[in-house]
Every structure is written in structure tokens, then in C-alpha cells.
Amino acid sequence: MHQEQHICTKCRHNLPFTSFHKHHQNPVLNTFYGRVPIENATALLHYKKNGMVQQLLHQLKYKGRQEIGTILGNFLGHELKKEISYRNITHIIPVPLHKKRFRKRGYNQVTTFGQQLAHHLEIEYLEDILVKVTNTKTQAFKKRAARWLTTQHSFExxxxxxxxxxxxxxxxDVITTGATLEACANALKKIPNIKISIATMSIAS
Known part of the structure; x- marks a missing residue:
């Protein structure tokens, strides 16, 4: 199979799937409780330092392996289209990169993931509605408070x-503290009567 060229059958069966989409109350949704109103939330995989998922996302994010996003989007898309709570979603929006970082990398690592979700849910993928207006440094090693301070006015x-x-x-791609997604959601909440759900490739544990 085409997917097996990138994620072998053995590795695919060893991927730490969460199945969070089957449970309305789950760690992803709980991450945002009391911070920003979210309808539904899920993450496809558990992310651990030095684990298989970290290696996959590193290949996707820094090595140009965008087909990994396609594969993960297919995995989650097949699941979400079965869930009633995700059937009334109308559009998919990715967390954007700042234009300088986009030019340097050449792509947004979330694009193929989001496009595949849109394909399975038969809805529109929009990447020009939400933009990043400040070019913050990597958030990977920042604690929650520091992440929150540097991201809350980064999106429009x-x-x-x-x-x-x-x-x-x-x-x-990954939820750690949730600060980036919270900032994006707060920006999107300026749209009248908007409802927001969240789906990511992984969640740090």
C-alpha cells in the first residue's frame, strides 16, 4: 500500500492512537476548560519525547515529509466522519505560520493533515482566514505562562x-499547553456566532 511506504504496517499498529473522538469529555477538551469555549476536541496520537510520534512529526515539520500529514489526516478523517458531533462542522482552518517562517520552510506542516480531514468530512479547507501577525520564537521548551504571554495577540x-x-x-500538529490553539480560538471568537472545535495530530503526555 502507498501508506506503507511511509509508515510500515508494524509501525502503524504500534502508533499510540487515543480514540479521544469517541468521548466528549477527554484530555484535549479538558485542556481548554475554563479558558475558551470549545464544542468538541480530539487528538489522533499520544506524543512522548523521543517516541515514534515525535520522530514522525519531526520528519513532517523539518524534512519536508508532507505525506505524513496526509496519512495522519486519513486516519483521523475516517474516524471523524463516523461521529455525529463532527458532522455539523462547516470549515477547517489550520493554525497558521508567520509569513517569514512560511517562506523559510516552504510549507505549513498542518496543511496536508487539514486537507485530508476536509476531504473526508466533505467541507471547505480555508487557510487565508486566520493569519499570524507576530513572528514568535519556537514554543517547544516554554512553560505554560510563557507560551500564553507570547501567543495571545499573535493571530488575527x-x-x-x-x-x-x-x-x-x-x-x-501537537498540543502541549494549548496556548497557541487558545490564542487562535480567541481570535476566531471575534467572528459573530462562531462555533469552534479542535483536532490535532497529537497531544503531549
Missing amino acids: VTDLQKLEGQHILLVD
Whole structure:
């Protein structure tokens, strides 16, 4: 199979899937409890330092292996289309990169993941509504408070009318403290009557 060229059958069966999408109350949703209103939330995989998922995401993010995002999007897309709670989502929006970082890397590591989710859910993928306006340094080793301070005013919405009254699925690669997704959600909440759900490739544990 084409997927096996990138994630072998043995590795695929050893991937630490969470199945969070089957449970409304789960660690992803709980991450945002009391911080920002979220309808539904899930992560495909458990992320551990030096583990298989970290290695996969490193290949995706820094080595140009965008097909990994496609594969993970297929895995989660097959699951989410079965869930009633995700059927009323109308659009998918990725966590954006700052334009300078995008030019340096050449791609957003979330794009193929989000596009595959959009394909399975039969909805529109939009990457020009949410933009990053400040070029912050990597968040990988910052604690929660530091992440929150550096991200809360980093994102803006380009069109407040286009998604009025819609239900969007915000997607990213990994959740650690949730500060980046919280900042994105707060920016999107400026859209009138917007509903927000979250889906990521992984969650740190």
C-alpha cells in the first residue's frame, strides 16, 4: 500500500492512537476548560519525547515529509466522519505560520493533515482566514505562562463576515499547553456566532 511506504504496517499498529473522538469529555477538551469555549476536541496520537510520534512529526515539520500529514489526516478523517458531533462542522482552518517562517520552510506542516480531514468530512479547507501577525520564537521548551504571554495577540482574522454563524474545526500538529490553539480560538471568537472545535495530530503526555 502507498501508506506503507511511509509508515510500515508494524509501525502503524504500534502508533499510540487515543480514540479521544469517541468521548466528549477527554484530555484535549479538558485542556481548554475554563479558558475558551470549545464544542468538541480530539487528538489522533499520544506524543512522548523521543517516541515514534515525535520522530514522525519531526520528519513532517523539518524534512519536508508532507505525506505524513496526509496519512495522519486519513486516519483521523475516517474516524471523524463516523461521529455525529463532527458532522455539523462547516470549515477547517489550520493554525497558521508567520509569513517569514512560511517562506523559510516552504510549507505549513498542518496543511496536508487539514486537507485530508476536509476531504473526508466533505467541507471547505480555508487557510487565508486566520493569519499570524507576530513572528514568535519556537514554543517547544516554554512553560505554560510563557507560551500564553507570547501567543495571545499573535493571530488575527482577515474576514469577520465570511464565517459568521459557522462551525469551524481548528487543526494543528501537537498540543502541549494549548496556548497557541487558545490564542487562535480567541481570535476566531471575534467572528459573530462562531462555533469552534479542535483536532490535532497529537497531544503531549
